[in-house]
Amino acid sequence: MTPVAGIDSSTQSCKVVVCDAESGRVLRTGSSAHPAGTAVDPERWWDALVRAVDEAGGLDDVAAVSVGGQQHGMICLDDSGRVVREALLWNDTRSADAATHLVSDLGGPERWVDEVGVVPVAAITAAKLRWLADHEPHHADATAAVCLPHDWLTWRLRGSSDLAALTTDRSDASGTGYFSARTTTYRTDLLELALRGRSPHLPEVAEPDATVGRTASGAIVGPGAGDNAAAALGLVAEPGDCVVSLGTSGVVSAVTNTAPRDPGGLVAGFADATGRQLPLVCTLNGAPVLAATASSLGVDLSTFSELALSAEPGAGGLVLVPYLNGERSPNLPAASGSLHGITSDNFIPANVARAAVEGLLCSLVTCMEYILAQGTAVHRVILIGGGARSSAVQRIAPSLFGRPVTVPSAAEYVALGAARQAAWAYSATLPDWRSADRAEFTAPATPEVVDRYRDAAELTLTRR
Ligand SMILES: Nc1ncnc2c1ncn2[C@@H]1O[C@H](COP(=O)(O)OP(=O)(O)O)[C@@H](O)[C@H]1O
Numbered sequence: 523m524t525p526v527a528g529i530d531s532s533t534q535s536c537k538v539v540v541c542d543a544e545s546g547r548v549l550r551t552g553s554s555a556h557p558a559g560t561a562v563d564p565e566r567w568w569d570a571l572v573r574a575v576d577e578a579g580g581l582d583d584v585a586a587v588s589v590g591g592q593q594h595g596m597i598c599l600d601d602s603g604r605v606v607r608e609a610l611l612w613n614d615t616r617s618a619d620a621a622t623h624l625v626s627d628l629g630g631p632e633r634w635v636d637e638v639g640v641v642p643v644a645a646i647t648a649a650k651l652r653w654l655a656d657h658e659p660h661h662a663d664a665t666a667a668v669c670l671p672h673d674w675l676t677w678r679l680r681g682s683s684d685l686a687a688l689t690t691d692r693s694d695a696s697g698t699g700y701f702s703a704r705t706t707t708y709r710t711d712l713l714e715l716a717l718r719g720r721s722p723h724l725p726e727v728a729e730p731d732a733t734v735g736r737t738a739s740g741a742i743v744g745p746g747a748g749d750n751a752a753a754a755l756g757l758v759a760e761p762g763d764c765v766v767s768l769g770t771s772g773v774v775s776a777v778t779n780t781a782p783r784d785p786g787g788l789v790a791g792f793a794d795a796t797g798r799q800l801p802l803v804c805t806l807n808g809a810p811v812l813a814a815t816a817s818s819l820g821v822d823l824s825t826f827s828e829l830a831l832s833a834e835p836g837a838g839g840l841v842l843v844p845y846l847n848g849e850r851s852p853n854l855p856a857a858s859g860s861l862h863g864i865t866s867d868n869f870i871p872a873n874v875a876r877a878a879v880e881g882l883l884c885s886l887v888t889c890m891e892y893i894l895a896q897g898t899a900v901h902r903v904i905l906i907g908g909g910a911r912s913s914a915v916q917r918i919a920p921s922l923f924g925r926p927v928t929v930p931s932a933a934e935y936v937a938l939g940a941a942r943q944a945a946w947a948y949s950a951t952l953p954d955w956r957s958a959d960r961a962e963f964t965a966p967a968t969p970e971v972v973d974r975y976r977d978a979a980e981l982t983l984t985r986r
Pocket residue numbers: 532533534535768769770771809810812813823824907908909910911912913
């Protein structure tokens with residue numbers, strides 16, 4: 523048996539799995555929390571990685587390791603390899619105006635879709651760089667290289683401090699706004715447009731099964747991937763599968779052979795981690811919507827789930843629009859959430875809990891509809907991420923998606939996908955880690971609940 527490791531450096535924590543390279547059987551795991559906030563010193567991510575790796579029994583015996591990471595985060599390095607400022611995360615919305623200006627500087631959304639398949643919003647790295655150029659020009663001047671969270675952690679795992687040795691992969695590069703998933707090329711002209719003429723060094727884009735270096739103990743280091751592409755790899759997702767992730771973000775994505783084209787900017791034309799495409803719609807409000815509602819009701823997550831399941835579909839008429847942190851899909855960075863349809867009869871904890879679950883899922887149903895509108899076939903919905911552990915989410919989801927929903931056995935699919943990539947780099951063959959260990963949920967469709975949500979979402983306050 524040959525152990526390989528996968529690391530998921532996500533928004534809230536770092537998770538590590540050590541697996542058997544041949545079967546994918548999980549041998550050991552570890553995790554460690556990340557600091558809260560949308561601007562974080564990457565050293566804290568490294569600290570969490572070290573703690574999580576220790577908890578998972580270390581990497582001394584593994585043959586290979588890869589890192590999956592939260593996408594888009596802007597890490598600026600000076601010419602000696604030091605971090606110039608805290609990283610700005612995907613969910614930091616200070617770059618919202620910068621995104622609007624950047625889109626119009628190239629000639630509008632159509633141009634961005636034609637050039638890179640992505641229309642920058644606050645989340646996209648290029649918009650963060652434009653913000654940096656306009657608000658912290660001294661930091662922009664000091665930036666000799668720009669990379670993403672998984673690039674930086676991969677570089678650190680290899681013990682490197684040489685900017686020329688930075689690597690990334692096609693999936694994460696495609697979330698920057700200066701890389702085309704269609705042509706697999708950087709667009710340094712767009713990087714310069716974002717940074718008002720500055721052109722820092724960019725990581726080399728490694729092949730999906732490449733060895734980009736070695737750890738101190740000699741393990742192969744794979745190229746890594748963006749977290750959503752790593753999850754698709756861990757799930758062995760194929761065309762026809764629609765992956766819905768309830769992490770800090772809500773994400774709907776699908777593996778396809780053709781790139782999407784959405785001038786509306788909601789469906790991002792990202793790449794997967796095997797050479798295909800990964801059209802993706804991402805919200806700013808995922809599983810934390812459930813935790814926030816549970817906390818406002820003064821209950822834990824398990825009681826919250828029971829409460830939600832004790833209410834009727836439609837929550838007695840309550841509709842929760844979950845834009846608690848502003849929203850990215852639709853692009854309303856200054857929006858706030860709302861609770862509609864309150865009467866003196868229906869305003870009870872069970873209905874509020876149900877409305878939160880339904881509102882969160884309906885926002886992702888509308889995201890899936892944008893993917894479907896690209897001509898992408900969806901045969902089954904696969905639910906993953908921390909929020910997929912909620913029994914209320916599992917049981918209510920099929921009625922809103924209007925399809926059976928598969929919930930794979932509780933596993934860290936981003937870390938598993940990274941481990942599968944590591945096994946690929948080690949053995950030169952992508953192992954088939956398909957698992958039958960999953961639960962299927964069905965329920966009668968309730969399209970009227972989704973319709974009512976759509977009406978309520980139209981009434982959102984878009985300014986705080
Ligand atoms: N049983 C549950 N019910 C509802 N939410 C849950 C449950 N278990 C975990 N979560 C939520 O999942 C989130 C963490 O999920 P995770 O996929 O690890 O996020 P991320 O990848 O963004 O770090 C937290 O917001 C947590 O509250």
